[in-house]
Amino acid sequence: MRVLLVEDDREIARRLGEGLADAGFSVEYAYTGPDGLAFGMHDAFDAVILDLGLPHIQGVDVLKSWRKEKRDFPVLILTARGTWSEKVDGLNAGADDYVTKPFHVPEVVARINALIRRSAGLASSVLRHGDLVLDTATGKATYKGEQVDLTAREFNMLNYFMHRTGRIVSQNDLAEHLYSTDENRESNTIEVYVSRLRRKISPDIIKTIRGLGYRMD
Amino acid sequence: MRLLNTLKARLIAAAALWIVIGVGLAGLVLSGIFRQHVTEQFKEELYVHLAELQRLARVEDGNAVLSRPLSDPRYEEDLSGFYWEIQKGSEVLARSASMRGPLLRVPLDTPEDVGVHLHQGMGPTGEILVAEQADWKTPSGPVIRYLIGTDQRHIDKVIHDFDRTVAASLAGFAATLILAAALLIAFAMRPFTHLRNALSRVRSGEIREIERSFPTEVQPLVDDLNSLLASTGELVQRARTQAGNIAHGLKTPMAILLDEADRLEREGAERSATNIAGQLKKMQAHIDYQITRARASAAHITLGNSAAVDTAVTEVTNALQRLYRDRSITLGRHISPDLLAACDRQDLNEILANLLDNAFKHAVSQIEVSARLDKASEKLSLMIDDNGPGLPPEARDIVFNIGERWDSQVPGSGLGLAIARDLARLYGGDVILENSPLGGLRVVLTLPAVKSKDLQ
Numbered sequence: 001m002r003v004l005l006v007e008d009d010r011e012i013a014r015r016l017g018e019g020l021a022d023a024g025f026s027v028e029y030a031y032t033g034p035d036g037l038a039f040g041m042h043d044a045f046d047a048v049i050l051d052l053g054l055p056h057i058q059g060v061d062v063l064k065s066w067r068k069e070k071r072d073f074p075v076l077i078l079t080a081r082g083t084w085s086e087k088v089d090g091l092n093a094g095a096d097d098y099v100t101k102p103f104h105v106p107e108v109v110a111r112i113n114a115l116i117r118r119s120a121g122l123a124s125s126v127l128r129h130g131d132l133v134l135d136t137a138t139g140k141a142t143y144k145g146e147q148v149d150l151t152a153r154e155f156n157m158l159n160y161f162m163h164r165t166g167r168i169v170s171q172n173d174l175a176e177h178l179y180s181t182d183e184n185r186e187s188n189t190i191e192v193y194v195s196r197l198r199r200k201i202s203p204d205i206i207k208t209i210r211g212l213g214y215r216m217d
Numbered sequence: 218m219r220l221l222n223t224l225k226a227r228l229i230a231a232a233a234l235w236i237v238i239g240v241g242l243a244g245l246v247l248s249g250i251f252r253q254h255v256t257e258q259f260k261e262e263l264y265v266h267l268a269e270l271q272r273l274a275r276v277e278d279g280n281a282v283l284s285r286p287l288s289d290p291r292y293e294e295d296l297s298g299f300y301w302e303i304q305k306g307s308e309v310l311a312r313s314a315s316m317r318g319p320l321l322r323v324p325l326d327t328p329e330d331v332g333v334h335l336h337q338g339m340g341p342t343g344e345i346l347v348a349e350q351a352d353w354k355t356p357s358g359p360v361i362r363y364l365i366g367t368d369q370r371h372i373d374k375v376i377h378d379f380d381r382t383v384a385a386s387l388a389g390f391a392a393t394l395i396l397a398a399a400l401l402i403a404f405a406m407r408p409f410t411h412l413r414n415a416l417s418r419v420r421s422g423e424i425r426e427i428e429r430s431f432p433t434e435v436q437p438l439v440d441d442l443n444s445l446l447a448s449t450g451e452l453v454q455r456a457r458t459q460a461g462n463i464a465h466g467l468k469t470p471m472a473i474l475l476d477e478a479d480r481l482e483r484e485g486a487e488r489s490a491t492n493i494a495g496q497l498k499k500m501q502a503h504i505d506y507q508i509t510r511a512r513a514s515a516a517h518i519t520l521g522n523s524a525a526v527d528t529a530v531t532e533v534t535n536a537l538q539r540l541y542r543d544r545s546i547t548l549g550r551h552i553s554p555d556l557l558a559a560c561d562r563q564d565l566n567e568i569l570a571n572l573l574d575n576a577f578k579h580a581v582s583q584i585e586v587s588a589r590l591d592k593a594s595e596k597l598s599l600m601i602d603d604n605g606p607g608l609p610p611e612a613r614d615i616v617f618n619i620g621e622r623w624d625s626q627v628p629g630s631g632l633g634l635a636i637a638r639d640l641a642r643l644y645g646g647d648v649i650l651e652n653s654p655l656g657g658l659r660v661v662l663t664l665p666a667v668k669s670k671d672l673q
Contacts, residue, residue: 009472011469011473012469012472012473053461053465080465080468081464081465082501082504082508083512083563083567084533084567084571084574085567085570087570088536088566090536091535091537091540092532092536092539096540097540098540101472102468102471102472102473102474102497102501103472103475104476105479118543
């Protein structure tokens with residue numbers, strides 16, 4: 001899952017980014033309003049964390065511009081003011097949830113997970129697909145009752161597939177959602193991770209659709 | 218004396234007093250001049266008639282005869298108040314047909330005096346003005362005296378009639394003058410009435426500043442008032458920015474501390490981590506509370522606060538419905554669109570968001586928001602009802618304490634109700650908790666209302 005983090009305070013961004021990466025997210029950073037705006041306009045994200053107090057362009061205005069252009073990824077806003085006016089403005093501009101600073105990083109991770117689930121139309125943090133169960137809150141997976149040990153990247157990929165069961169996912173999609181822009185996005189590494197998941201869970205858990213990508217049925 | 222409390226009434230009263238005194242004096246002077254003039258005229262008439270009497274009278278021995286009656290017929294009319302008499306000593310030689318009773322008595326002149334004399338005396342029909350002349354033809358014998366008189370009442374009547382007419386016209390004149398003065402004063406005072414209305418519209422939040430269309434004498438005052446209004450507005454804005462900056466400045470290091478606490482927890486120092494995190498949450502709560510209060514105490518002293526209740530409720534509930542969209546709560550709003558609270562818009566949003574957030578957290582499936590205006594107290598009451606579990610009466614005071622929460626299962630800072638009530642009280646309102654007819658809690662928010670034109 002790929003998350004955009006727009007936060008002008010680099011220290012906070014670093015700490016939150018690390019927490020998100022630990023939870024299996026690939027994180028893109030933007031430190032100003034215009035950067036965040038451009039990122040959100042042109043790249044695909046599963047969720048966005050947006051600080052409202054940004055330099056140059058206010059967070060609320062960035063959010064409004066995205067929504068105007070039908071960028072409908074879930075957005076979690078970070079607010080330092082502690083007042084409702086800012087949260088109300090943010091929510092009415094199209095935010096889906098808010099976290100007040102100072103925050104616990106695990107809390108933000110949990111909220112992001114919940115937002116991604118909600119946007120996929122799923123209510124519970126536990127995703128099921130046949131005998132496969134994935135708890136997005138704890139990062140644990142079981143297959144036919146047996147625990148499956150996953151690395152952060154494997155978890156991220158499985159999580160992405162399970163939010164899109166029955167749909168074709170291209171290698172480009174996967175690369176975009178699993179890696180940051182500054183990482184090496186060779187498509188054969190995608191194949192490596194797909195085959196690892198098949199090995200750890202079941203050979204036919206992810207099907208290859210020739211010329212198009214993969215599908216979890 | 219309440220009537221004289223207004224500048225206009227005082228000016229009109231003073232003007233009226235001067236007009237009445239002036240016109241009264243004018244009336245007295247006029248009446249005096251007229252009295253003098255009328256008396257003179259009557260005297261002149263008497264002299265003419267006396268001359269005629271002497272010319273027509275022929276005195277022979279003990280008798281006096283007129284060759285023809287006097288030309289004025291009133292001397293022939295019985296007791297007409299116009300009389301003449303020719304006396305010799307105390308004996309009447311002849312008298313007018315109008316006359317009856319004893320002879321006219323006037324003081325005797327000295328023998329050498331042949332002039333015409335005027336006397337006041339009593340005639341057959343009351344006080345009389347008499348012209349008298351003596352004839353001294355025979356210095357040794359008794360003198361022949363010609364007397365002719367007119368009753369004082371005839372003079373008085375003419376003067377009285379005149380006085381009445383003059384008094385009536387002068388009263389009319391004075392009334393017209395007072396009315397004109399009142400109109401003039403009212404016209405001159407109009408800018409002040411205008412200013413007072415404008416100020417009350419500013420106070421009620423209808424307008425932000427007083428329009429600049431006053432006469433040059435008043436305009437400087439209006440300009441000063443406007444700059445005062447603007448500077449309080451700036452003061453509030455500055456207080457807000459400062460509060461925001463403090464929040465931002467403090468929260469970033471606090472966020473880092475909290476993250477360090479998380480790290481400590483992961484490294485096994487769980488107790489220290491919990492302590493640090495707990496203290497940080499308390500600090501956060503106090504910062505939020507004090508900043509909100511500081512912002513609001515700057516706002517509530519400004520004139521011209523006004524916020525549409527319906528708009529604020531819509532704005533806040535839209536945001537909360539988005540936030541709690543998984544809860545599938547039905548929301549009913551019953552608020553007249555022209556209901557205005559005399560409260561800063563942001564503060565009203567803050568109060569409503571805190572109260573409605575509570576309702577959304579606790580409601581099972583339904584929230585109803587309604588508002589009404591109490592015209593007598595000029596306050597509006599907003600009711601937020603939910604069908605949640607409600608609050609037992611013993612909890613209803615505790616929940617207003619900073620950092621206190623009744624239900625620790627539901628997330629929150631324990632600040633919402635304290636902030637909402639403090640803000641409401643700053644504006645002269647309150648927040649009260651009751652049982653809701655829906656089964657849960659009813660929160661009643663009262664705030665001073667703005668007298669909207671339609672509601673007056």
